[in-house]
Amino acid sequence: xxxxxxxxxxxxxxxxxxxxxxxxxxxxxxxxxxxxxxxxxxxxxxxxxxxxxxxxxxxxxxxxxxxxxxxxxxxxxxxxxxxxxxxxxxxxxxxxxxxxxxxxxxxxxxxxxx
Amino acid sequence: xxxxxxxxxxxxxxxxxxxxxxxxxxxxxxxxxxxxxxxxxxxxxxxxxxxxxxxxxxxxxxxxxxxxxxxxxxxxxxxxxxxxxxxxxxxxxxxxxxxxxxxxxxxxxxxx
Numbered sequence: 001x002x003x004x005x006x007x008x009x010x011x012x013x014x015x016x017x018x019x020x021x022x023x024x025x026x027x028x029x030x031x032x033x034x035x036x037x038x039x040x041x042x043x044x045x046x047x048x049x050x051x052x053x054x055x056x057x058x059x060x061x062x063x064x065x066x067x068x069x070x071x072x073x074x075x076x077x078x079x080x081x082x083x084x085x086x087x088x089x090x091x092x093x094x095x096x097x098x099x100x101x102x103x104x105x106x107x108x109x110x111x112x113x114x
Numbered sequence: 115x116x117x118x119x120x121x122x123x124x125x126x127x128x129x130x131x132x133x134x135x136x137x138x139x140x141x142x143x144x145x146x147x148x149x150x151x152x153x154x155x156x157x158x159x160x161x162x163x164x165x166x167x168x169x170x171x172x173x174x175x176x177x178x179x180x181x182x183x184x185x186x187x188x189x190x191x192x193x194x195x196x197x198x199x200x201x202x203x204x205x206x207x208x209x210x211x212x213x214x215x216x217x218x219x220x221x222x223x224x225x226x
Contacts, residue, residue, distance in 0.1 A: 031212055043118070043204055043217030044157075089157070093212065101172055102215070104157040 002027040002094050006105035013080055014113050021075040021108050023090035028068045031093045034102065035064050035075050038087045047088075048075070080112045116140050120205050120218035127195040127225045135190040135221050137205030145208045146188035147172075147215065148180060150201040157204070163188055164211055195225045 003026045013019050023033070032051050036044040048057045048064040050073065056065040063076040073090055087109045091102040121136045139146065147162040159172030163182040177199060179191045188207075192199060202222050206215040 034214060036215075036217075041219075043219045044206075044215070046214040046216065049214045091157075101159050101162075106154070106156040 002030075002092055002103045004090060004092050004103050004105040006088075006090060006108050008108060009106065010109040010111070012111040012113060015080060015082060017080050017112075018076070018078050019080055019110075021077070021088050021110070023073040023075070023105055025071050025073075025092045025103075027092075027094060028071055029095045030068065031095055033064075033066055033073050034091045034093070035062075035073075036089045036091065038089060038107070040086075044089065077110075080110075082112050082114050085110055085112050118205055118207055118216050118218035120203075120221050122221060123219070124222045125224070127192075127223065129196060129225060131195050132191070132193050133195065134192075135203055135205075135223075136187070137189065137218060138187045139205075139207040139216070140186065141207060141209075141216065142185070143207035143209050143216070144185070145211050145213075146182065147206040147208075148178070148188070148190045149204045149206065150174065151204060151220075152201050160190065160203075162211075192223075195223075197225045199223065200225045 005024045034049045035047045038044045050066040061078040066073045087107040089107040091104040118139045144165045148160040149157045151157045161180040163169045166185045181189045202220045204220045205218045208215045
């Protein structure tokens with residue numbers, strides 16, 4: 001059964017710092033991996049989706065990488081801003097099983113201090 | 115752009131009461147989902163609908179029923195609410211099962 005882990009659970013950085021959020025998964029037979037952002041009291045917003053055949057995806061200051069062999073994905077945020085403060089979740093979609101079942105990590109709560 | 119709209123935003127039920135959570139999307143997506151989010155447990159899939167006319171169980175379907183009313187709407191029903199169903203419920207949609215998910219803002223449900 002796929003398990004997705006995000007460490008650390010919380011992270012606090014000063015504004016302007018480049019940072020990396022980590023996501024690990026136990027079953028490498030994934031179809032894709034998605035990164036989301038969740039603001040307090042809100043739903044999730046999709047940030048990036050990496051197909052299993054891809055190594056990375058970029059959107060603005062965000063870059064997500066995928067290494068299936070090691071069971072890891074990272075989300076790189078460049079030049080962090082207070083507006084980046086939120087909880088970031090990753091989720092893996094596996095081949096087989098329940099086709100609709102994205103397995104989510106519990107998230108990393110990011111705080112960017114001015 | 116409305117995206118995914120969920121109603122109600124908040125609800126308090128007594129044990130044994132029933133209710134239906136409504137979800138509608140205006141993006142012409144084929145697939146729709148219901149998740150619950152609990153502290154320490156993360157997001158877990160309750161039911162999903164790959165396309166209009168189909169529904170399938172997710173990880174935690176017990177105590178829930180769903181209806182894909184049409185392409186736009188996917189409702190979640192609690193027939194006899196229990197305190198263990200206190201949670202935040204999110205509806206989501208996507209173009210297909212392998213596309214990025216778009217989430218609503220959630221329904222906060224408390225069962226006393």
